[in-house]
Amino acid sequence: xxxxxxxxxxxxxxxxxxxxxxxxxxxxxxxxxxxxxxxxxxxxxxxxxxxxxxxxxxxxxxxxxxxxxxxxxxxxxxxxxxxxxxxxxxxxxxxxxxxxxxxxxxxxxxxxxxxxxxxxxxxxxxxxxxxxxxxxxxxxxxxxxxxxxxxxxxxxxxxxxxxxxxxxxxxxxxxxxxxxxxxxxxxxxxxxxxxxxxxxxxxxxxxxxxxxxxxxxxxxxxxxxxxxxxxxxxxxxxxxxxxxxxxxxxxxxxxxxxxxxxxxxxxxxxxxxxxxxxxxxxxxxxxxxxxxxxxx
Amino acid sequence: xxxxxxxxxxxxxxxxxxxxxxxxxxxxxxxxxxxxxxxxxxxxxxxxxxxxxxxxxxxxxxxxxxxxxxxxxxxxxxxxxxxxxxxxxxxxxxxxxxxxxxxxxxxxxxxxxxxxxxxxxxxxxxxxxxxxxxxxxxxxxxxxxxxxxxxxxxxxxxxxxxxxxxxxxxxxxxxxxxxxxxxxxxxxxxxxxxxxxxxxxxxxxxxxxxxxxxxxxxxxxxxxxxxxxxxxxxxxxxxxxxxxxxxxxxxxxxxxxxxxxxxxxxxxxxxxxxxxxxxxxxxxxxxxxxxxxxxxxxxxxxxxxxxxxxxxxxxxxxxx
Numbered sequence: 001x002x003x004x005x006x007x008x009x010x011x012x013x014x015x016x017x018x019x020x021x022x023x024x025x026x027x028x029x030x031x032x033x034x035x036x037x038x039x040x041x042x043x044x045x046x047x048x049x050x051x052x053x054x055x056x057x058x059x060x061x062x063x064x065x066x067x068x069x070x071x072x073x074x075x076x077x078x079x080x081x082x083x084x085x086x087x088x089x090x091x092x093x094x095x096x097x098x099x100x101x102x103x104x105x106x107x108x109x110x111x112x113x114x115x116x117x118x119x120x121x122x123x124x125x126x127x128x129x130x131x132x133x134x135x136x137x138x139x140x141x142x143x144x145x146x147x148x149x150x151x152x153x154x155x156x157x158x159x160x161x162x163x164x165x166x167x168x169x170x171x172x173x174x175x176x177x178x179x180x181x182x183x184x185x186x187x188x189x190x191x192x193x194x195x196x197x198x199x200x201x202x203x204x205x206x207x208x209x210x211x212x213x214x215x216x217x218x219x220x221x222x223x224x225x226x227x228x229x230x231x232x233x234x235x236x237x238x239x240x241x242x243x244x245x246x247x248x249x250x251x252x253x254x255x256x257x258x259x260x261x262x263x264x265x266x267x268x269x270x271x272x273x274x275x276x277x278x279x280x281x282x283x284x285x286x287x288x289x290x291x292x293x294x295x296x
Numbered sequence: 297x298x299x300x301x302x303x304x305x306x307x308x309x310x311x312x313x314x315x316x317x318x319x320x321x322x323x324x325x326x327x328x329x330x331x332x333x334x335x336x337x338x339x340x341x342x343x344x345x346x347x348x349x350x351x352x353x354x355x356x357x358x359x360x361x362x363x364x365x366x367x368x369x370x371x372x373x374x375x376x377x378x379x380x381x382x383x384x385x386x387x388x389x390x391x392x393x394x395x396x397x398x399x400x401x402x403x404x405x406x407x408x409x410x411x412x413x414x415x416x417x418x419x420x421x422x423x424x425x426x427x428x429x430x431x432x433x434x435x436x437x438x439x440x441x442x443x444x445x446x447x448x449x450x451x452x453x454x455x456x457x458x459x460x461x462x463x464x465x466x467x468x469x470x471x472x473x474x475x476x477x478x479x480x481x482x483x484x485x486x487x488x489x490x491x492x493x494x495x496x497x498x499x500x501x502x503x504x505x506x507x508x509x510x511x512x513x514x515x516x517x518x519x520x521x522x523x524x525x526x527x528x529x530x531x532x533x534x535x536x537x538x539x540x541x542x543x544x545x546x547x548x549x550x551x552x553x554x555x556x557x558x559x560x561x562x563x564x565x566x567x568x569x570x571x572x573x574x575x576x577x578x579x580x581x582x583x584x585x586x587x588x589x590x591x592x593x594x595x596x597x598x599x600x601x602x603x604x605x606x607x608x609x610x611x612x613x614x615x616x
Contacts, residue, residue, distance in 0.1 A: 039405040090584060096405045097352055101539065102583035108532070108576025115567050223528060227416055230409055266424055272417035279410045280398045 006138050015256035017149045022248035024152035025207030026232040028200035030244050034176030035196035042103040043204050044222030045110030050205025051212045069209035073202045080201025084194045114219035124216035144213040231275040297463045326444040333451035336553035339537035340458035341505035345498040347544035350478035355411030356534045358418040359388040359503040361526035363510025368435045368520050369428050381511040388507030389500050396499040415531045422522035434521035536575045542591025
């Protein structure tokens, strides 16, 4: 199979745009894992719920999904904080498999509440710009993908600022580096954990909200993206900010270029296989792999 | 297994053997039996690795699908369905080792996430290997099958096999090793337990039992589809049933599996996955309150009831 340079550039641009989306939906997972060492299996449920709330806002008030995502983010931040205070806090320090199963239970509950409310049929949001494209040189890029990429970038930039410039952000980073030391240094780790869980949940819902611009969805739709988010953070080394961006790019490049040489219906296999391979053979992620090379 | 438990198990078995005669071969009862037994066998099979060894796997649908497709594909090529069951079991055993050998380098939540990837990947693979699986259109199998009564007893035999194997594993060296590595893997390893070996044995044992169930399922329904037999719902069910019932116990998976199907059957009319809403809630409650599941809760209730009269008699005995 031969592809022209223009084709490949198109694929590359597409891959970078997709990477932005992956980064947004994975960062919440990495944040919660970093601070609490919790594997948040309810991430999928939150993403899906974010998408459906956006849909409902769109149906009821003709609210654009981009504005909808800005409503969804604080809403789910609150939900996450409440969830932490009433449920997650009790099991945050017990055996990791207990918290994993509890959050898995939450995923099932969220998913099936959504089935109860919105039914099983495919839903989608069509906006005025859904089918329009922009031509840049020989490339034509769909507006929705640009918008989602832009939204993701803005969110990530805001986060980067928050994490490095505010006390809370720095405290979150401190807790993810060393829980005990942060406690000894006088950080209110309970409060920080609640905020981190809220932020992680809010970001998951925000990601789900943005996804409505690109895909149709059912209450089942988070599972695939959750697996991809896991793949991203495992590739990126589980909790670092740069790692997430790096992992997103790797996954999205692998998917975009892999599909040139295999059947399109096998595309999702790349993420699942990468998830397994990265977990087993690259503890510490790709960054860890590079670092161990360097230190040797 | 205590003598009381053994007697209870035998009594239950005799009752289940007699059920078809009591209900004079009612199709509904037989169907209920076949599917309940299928779920119970899955719950028990998963419990060997997930319960005894404490390694939660989200990938067991892979073995169910392999069993179902081994039977389906060979049956269509002229094999006797019963003879395909060992082939399916062998295929599942080989695959379980292929996955287990690398995956057991991971522990706890990482193992769970890894198996999640494998489980999801298998469905995609099955959808894309049309030559064996029929791809997205599935496999339509021959209609020359034995009566429902045959399936009732076949599945019952499978459940008995799972139960006996579980009981035997618990008493054996393997069972002790699994308990040891569940409680503290590092301690088990340093006292000479070959952790990776025992985990793989438990994984493979469960895989074989699930695959046999998958094979019988394929014959029973005469139609299999990747979304169905490799579906994530199958893996989810296998995690939920034993944990809700009582993970790591002998009776928990039995209870969890029975309730799971009963609930699914009753709530089907509400919406297709309503039982998962209930089971999701139950899972959360169990993780928060009583990690030993329904069996643990029943034990607590039973003990509470026994304690009350005991408290009353003690002072009475002390007074004279």
